[in-house]
Structures are given as C-alpha cells and as structure tokens.
Amino acid sequence: MKLQSSNIKFLRDAAIQEFVLECSSMHSIMKAVNQVAGFDVNVLITGESGTGKELLAKIIHLLSPRAVNPFVPVNCGVLSGMMFEDKLFGHEKGAFTGAIRRKKGCFEMAHQGTLFLDEISELPVENQVDFLRVLEDFRFRRIGGEKQIRVMIRLISATNKNLKSLIKVDSFREDLFYRIQVVPIHLPPLRKRREAIPKMVDQFLNQMAAKYKKPKPSVTSELINIFLRYDWPGNVRELKNIIERVFIVNDKNVISPSSLPSDFLWHFQEPPQMMDLAQVRKTAETKAILEVLNRTGWDKEKAARILNISPRTLRYKLLKFNIKIS
Ligand SMILES: Nc1ncnc2c1ncn2[C@@H]1O[C@H](COP(=O)(O)OP(=O)(O)OP(=O)(O)O)[C@@H](O)[C@H]1O
Ligand SMILES: [Mg+2]
Incomplete structure (x- = not known):
C-alpha cells in the first residue's frame, strides 16, 4: 500500500522528533544516516538490546525515496527451516497441507520498500546459503511455485551480537556478512x-x-x-x-x-555486610533476576530464557525472594 506524501512527511517528522540525540556520537550517526538514506545501500545497525535499532531503521526508510512504500520488519530469530522460507518467500495454494490460499512472504510485501531483517545473527545456518542467493538478485519462487518473482527492495539488518565473532565459530557466513553490511552503523549503549x-x-x-x-x-x-x-x-x-x-x-x-519501584531502587542498595553464603547467593540472584526482568519489560518467558532457567524455576524464585512488580 502506497502512502501519500503528506502522510510521509508527518511520519518522518514524528520519527525524527522522537529520536533523541543530545550527544556528539548520536549527532554523527544522524549525519551518516542523512548521507546514506537516499541511496539503496544495505545498512547493518548494531547495538545492544534496546538502543533504538528498529527506530533508526524506520527513520532511514522514511528519509529514503522508498518511504511511500512499505517498511516490513521480520524477526529472523523466531523461525527456522521451511517456516522461515514461508515467512520470507510465501507459498502457492496447495503447496503443503494447510496452504489453502496463496500467501505473499515478507520479500514480496516489501516490494519497492524496505525489508528490515531484525536479529539477523539468529538466521538459521541452514537458511543462510539460500538467503544469500536471493540477496544476490532478489529473485525467488514462492514455496510450491513455478514462477520466478523479482522484487526491488532496500535491505536494513540489525543485530545485538558481534557477527565477526559468530563468523569465527561458523555460525554466520562471512559472505552474507559482507552482503548485508555495506554501511555499518553502531548505536552506543545508553550508559555511554x-x-x-x-x-x-x-x-x-x-x-x-x-x-x-x-x-x-x-x-x-x-x-x-x-x-x-x-x-x-x-x-x-x-x-x-x-x-x-x-x-x-x-x-x-x-x-x-x-x-x-522498589525493584529499581534495589540496584542502589549497599551490598550486605555479612558474608553469609546463602544471603550472598540470594542478593546476587535477586539482582540478576531484577536486571533481566527490567530489561525484558517483565516478560517472564524471555527472562527465564536469558537466565538459562525454566519459567517454573523463575516463578519459584520470584516467590522465594519476594520479587514483585510494584
Ligand atoms: N534515541 C532514542 N530516543 C527516543 N526513544 C528511543 C531512542 N532509542 C530508542 N527509543 C525507544 O526505545 C524503545 C526501544 O527501541 P528499539 O525497539 O528501536 O530498540 P532495539 O535496538 O531494536 O531493541 P532490541 O535489540 O531489543 O530489538 C522504543 O520504544 C524506541 O522508540
Ligand atoms: Mg529491535
């Protein structure tokens, strides 16, 4: 769906206004963004979780001539194998059980616009070769389809991981890295x-x-x-x-x-004087749990995954340590 240019101006001004800069590193980033936004060059945005990668990707899209066309975000972390292909390339009616009608994938939905590949580091290794092939010329077939489809898209990727380290341990392809990272943009953490x-x-x-x-x-x-x-x-x-x-x-x-809230003020409490091990453990665990809960917006499933414990264990610890949202 195409947007009217008056709406684009409104959306662009709103997004730029929303994006607080206030420091020299962020001003330099915005300068670089203004320089590259107008060109169809692939951009890789890196930065810790919550640093504004998606907001910046939207701003790049809204500053580009593609702004009248869709901005399509896709989370590379949630799907693998055939499900991933389906999400990206879509399918024809009858391609598999349950494919009751033709469905466009994200690549097609982003035609003439911007495809935002979020959490690109999570792209399953088995999908990376095919994916790279599509990025060469943006031609692909829907699952179960004969016809080759060609789309024109601008690619922006984002990750909170260090892709170069992942290349070293063979969980990210180097050729794919150089394809997606023509222009790198790093968003500094808020503490910097x-x-x-x-x-x-x-x-x-x-x-x-x-x-x-x-x-x-x-x-x-x-x-x-x-x-x-x-x-x-x-x-x-x-x-x-x-x-x-x-x-x-x-x-x-x-x-x-x-x-x-008390769980936030907790970060500023003095460490306990006594070195009772059970108390030390409780203090350290409570601190880690609160930190992750605040980071994930109190999403307990996600927090349990980051803490590498089961959601059940997390619920138990919340009760035991009397941690609650206040
Ligand atoms: N510089 C900023 N000024 C104002 N708001 C911001 C800024 N950066 C991020 N935000 C806001 O913070 C929230 C998180 O930003 P965003 O989703 O873009 O982060 P992210 O880097 O994509 O996070 P993740 O890695 O967890 O996906 C959003 O609500 C966004 O609007
Ligand atoms: Mg994001």
Missing part, C-alpha cells in the same frame, strides 16, 4: 550517552501523558541523578519502561526517587 537521559525522560513523559491522557508531572533533580548513575543494561527501552511504570501509578504533580 548519559547526557541524553534528561531529554529522554522529558520526552517519554510527554509521550505517556498523551497516551494515557493524564497531566505530565515534573521530575526532581534527585531522580535525574539516580538515572544518571544507573548503568541501564536494557538501554533506552528500560528507561522508557520505568518511566511508563512510574507515570501510571504516580498521583502527584512531581516524580521523585520515592516514586521509583
């Missing part, structure tokens, strides 16, 4: 651009006020100081989540450190 935090807090409060139709509170300098001291392992997403949580429950016209 702390000067942007006050502006982000202000902007997220504006967003929440509009979203929940509630007046925007002010924030104390003590609160900002706490935010400036914290390391933000979940980066901008974690900051946005905490602001949203505080905003929803806050009923005053000012937000101070006492408004912060």
Whole structure:
C-alpha cells in the first residue's frame, strides 16, 4: 500500500522528533544516516538490546525515496527451516497441507520498500546459503511455485551480537556478512550517552501523558541523578519502561526517587555486610533476576530464557525472594 506524501512527511517528522540525540556520537550517526538514506545501500545497525535499532531503521526508510512504500520488519530469530522460507518467500495454494490460499512472504510485501531483517545473527545456518542467493538478485519462487518473482527492495539488518565473532565459530557466513553490511552503523549503549537521559525522560513523559491522557508531572533533580548513575543494561527501552511504570501509578504533580519501584531502587542498595553464603547467593540472584526482568519489560518467558532457567524455576524464585512488580 502506497502512502501519500503528506502522510510521509508527518511520519518522518514524528520519527525524527522522537529520536533523541543530545550527544556528539548520536549527532554523527544522524549525519551518516542523512548521507546514506537516499541511496539503496544495505545498512547493518548494531547495538545492544534496546538502543533504538528498529527506530533508526524506520527513520532511514522514511528519509529514503522508498518511504511511500512499505517498511516490513521480520524477526529472523523466531523461525527456522521451511517456516522461515514461508515467512520470507510465501507459498502457492496447495503447496503443503494447510496452504489453502496463496500467501505473499515478507520479500514480496516489501516490494519497492524496505525489508528490515531484525536479529539477523539468529538466521538459521541452514537458511543462510539460500538467503544469500536471493540477496544476490532478489529473485525467488514462492514455496510450491513455478514462477520466478523479482522484487526491488532496500535491505536494513540489525543485530545485538558481534557477527565477526559468530563468523569465527561458523555460525554466520562471512559472505552474507559482507552482503548485508555495506554501511555499518553502531548505536552506543545508553550508559555511554548519559547526557541524553534528561531529554529522554522529558520526552517519554510527554509521550505517556498523551497516551494515557493524564497531566505530565515534573521530575526532581534527585531522580535525574539516580538515572544518571544507573548503568541501564536494557538501554533506552528500560528507561522508557520505568518511566511508563512510574507515570501510571504516580498521583502527584512531581516524580521523585520515592516514586521509583522498589525493584529499581534495589540496584542502589549497599551490598550486605555479612558474608553469609546463602544471603550472598540470594542478593546476587535477586539482582540478576531484577536486571533481566527490567530489561525484558517483565516478560517472564524471555527472562527465564536469558537466565538459562525454566519459567517454573523463575516463578519459584520470584516467590522465594519476594520479587514483585510494584
Ligand atoms: N534515541 C532514542 N530516543 C527516543 N526513544 C528511543 C531512542 N532509542 C530508542 N527509543 C525507544 O526505545 C524503545 C526501544 O527501541 P528499539 O525497539 O528501536 O530498540 P532495539 O535496538 O531494536 O531493541 P532490541 O535489540 O531489543 O530489538 C522504543 O520504544 C524506541 O522508540
Ligand atoms: Mg529491535
């Protein structure tokens, strides 16, 4: 579906306004983005989880001549084998049991627009060769189809992993790496651009006020100081989540450190004096669990996976350590 150019301008201005820069490294990134956005060059955006990779990919698309056409995100991590091919290339009616009608894949849906390959490092190794072949000339067949289809797309990929290390252990193809990474853009973690935090807090409060139709509170300098001291392992997403949580429950016209949830303030507690091993273990485990929960926006399934424990064990530990969202 094509968008009208007045709508594009609106979307582009909104996305650019949303994207807080406030530091020299981010200004340099935006300069590079403005230089490359207009050309159909493949871009690889790297950066830790929650640093704004998807938001930046959308901005690149909206700044490009392809902006009137679709921006199609696809998460390479969730599917493998035939399911992955189906998601990307689609299928013809009757191609397999359950294929009751023809279905376009992401490549076709992104025709004339931008295909955003998120978590590219998770692309199953068995799919990487075929995938590379398609990226050579953008020709493919739908599953069960005879006809060759050719699409014209711009490719933006993103990852929070170091692809060069994955190449060394044979879990990512080097040729594929050089195909997707013509222009590399690295988004620094939030702890390396702390000067942007006050502006982000202000902007997220504006967003929440509009979203929940509630007046925007002010924030104390003590609160900002706490935010400036914290390391933000979940980066901008974690900051946005905490602001949203505080905003929803806050009923005053000012937000101070006492408004912060206990699981967040916990990070600033002094380590226990006693070296009782059970206590040390509990402290360390609680800290790790809270960190991952905050990073994943309290998605317990995802958190359990990152912590390498079963969701059941995580539920048990939450009860045992009395960890709850507050
Ligand atoms: N510089 C920024 N200014 C304002 N908001 C931002 C900025 N960067 C990211 N955000 C917001 O933070 C959230 C996370 O951003 P995004 O989804 O783009 O991160 P990501 O790097 O793709 O994360 P992941 O690796 O987990 O997929 C989004 O709500 C996004 O709008
Ligand atoms: Mg993302």
